[in-house]
Amino acid sequence: MIAVFRDAAPILKKIEYAGFEAYFVGGSVRDYLLGKKINDIDIATSATPEEVKGIFGQTIDIGIQHGTVMVIVDGKSYEITTFRTESSYVDFRRPSEVTFIRELREDLQRRDFTMNAMAMDKHGTIIDYFSGRDALKQKKIETVGNANERFNEDALRMMRAIRFVSTLGFSLEEKTYDSIVQNRLLLAKIAIERITQEFEKLLTGKYSKKSLQLIAETNLHEYLPMLKEKKQAILQVSKMEIDYLTIDEMWSLLLWKMDITANKEIDVFLRKWKLPVKKIKKIQKVVAALLGKQKNKWTCVDLYKITLEIVCSAEKLSMLIWEGKSIKDTDYIKAAFEKLPIQDKTELAIHGKDLLNWSSKPSGAWIKEAIEAVEYAVVEQKVKNDKQAIKEWLESCHLI
The missing domain is CATH 1.10.110.30 (Hydrophobic Seed Protein)
Structure with a gap:
């Protein structure tokens, strides 16, 4: 038995000492048999929620109406759920009533797939009423x-x-x-x-x-x-070879293949999926960058303006779409970004106050426009990121 189960075995022993049954169940047992990493374990017991609360000193009611109690032992939390059956379902998703029972088999019988309907006792013995192990082998x-x-x-x-x-x-x-x-x-x-x-x-x-x-x-x-x-x-x-794509890149690729590339269309599509606004905006940026890359190579200004993360995502997608290549690393993009004279506006040698000091113009939108022009000029190495050099460049361009 691996450590994650050994550490939790005393929980099962304590429940059994109180006169009830307790087992590890569900996905953790499945993943254990598959040799996969286990993050969380679930425990099922014949004890009712109130009986579980009577066995352990520190508990939290996290889903007690469905039979689940969180138990805190030595700073670690464990979810313990009472064996249960479920009556007819409403809306094809929720049981109209949950009944607590004492039989493990009946509890496992209500689960979705055979590979998820196995249990394991404190000694590591697998209880498999529905041929879940055979399903795993096959x-x-x-x-x-x-x-x-x-x-x-x-x-x-x-x-x-x-x-x-x-x-x-x-x-x-x-x-x-x-x-x-x-x-x-x-x-x-x-x-x-x-x-x-x-x-x-x-x-x-x-x-x-x-x-x-x-x-x-x-x-x-x-x-x-x-x-x-x-x-x-x-x-x-x-x-397509989509192995190395992130979730945002996968959404972007699907949108591209569905010919949904305008910001408004993307917004409508992804809102139907109830995605967060922040995520939608990021995907919009990836698709927009991909549209730009369709006709042109990345420029220094692209790297600076679009941001490294978005350009890397768009690069992975462009290689996949037009070159048929699946790439995991975009180190060459990162290397180009690192070589930029500045990577953020805060690194500029000047500020808006400098422009006001150098010019007789009143404060206004021109300051933002001039700062942006300086940013791109520095990035393209048309001017050094030096206060005096930038002042002279602004004067030569009649921007102050």
Whole structure:
């Protein structure tokens, strides 16, 4: 048993000492069997929330109506959830009622995929009622029980299935695949924020090409914001070498392939996905830089004005789109940026007050325009970043 479980084993022992069952469950058990890094662990128990609170001294009610209590032990926090069953679902996403139970099998039976429906005791023994280990060996994503029932309970599970294809490289089990095709219209019932969360994980997974192809093949895209008519663009991106792209670069590439490049169009599209305004503005800048690179090489002013981060993203995309090359490093862009005489306006040898002292003009917009002209002149090495040299240059250009 690895350290993350060994450290938490005393939690399970303490619950068992009090007369209840407790196990590690879900994604942490799956990732342990796959040899992947584990960040968080989940614990399930036959003890009710109130019974858990009675066992541990320091607890926080973080989702007690659903059976979850956070326990603090030695400065570390652990989420402990009571075994439960769920009644009929409303809106294809939320159970109308949660019932606490004492049986582990019943609790695991309500979970989404077999690979997520395993448990492990304090000794490292795996409890696998639904052949989750076989699914891992076969690299298959399959629902626990009837796929139609699982997707009708929570339609987001269809997106989760394809997201796991992206992160794990697994394939969809045949009945699970067919059920996604059959039930895809249920995705329209799911909050956009939840869909976006899964879609962004999907876009940055190691096997994102495979998952994007599935999004198009299953026609799930028809129920994703603004993608109904964009099947071909999705398939085009799925055939590109997108391994080294960040999430913002992936959005930018999708927009480019969908021929959505105007700022207003980008804003409308990404707001439908409920993305933060700050993120939208950054993606707009990447696409705008890509449009500029379409006809020209990067100049010193581009590096300075557009910013290093945006230029690097646009460079990666331009190499991918027009050269068919997937690049991880843009060190040559960074090296060019480092060679610039200045990298920020604050490094200029002059300020607005200097211009007022040198000129008889009253304060006004001309100061900002003159400062900007100086910035670009210094960057292009038309003038040294020296106060006297800049003054003489401004006089020669009749800017003061």
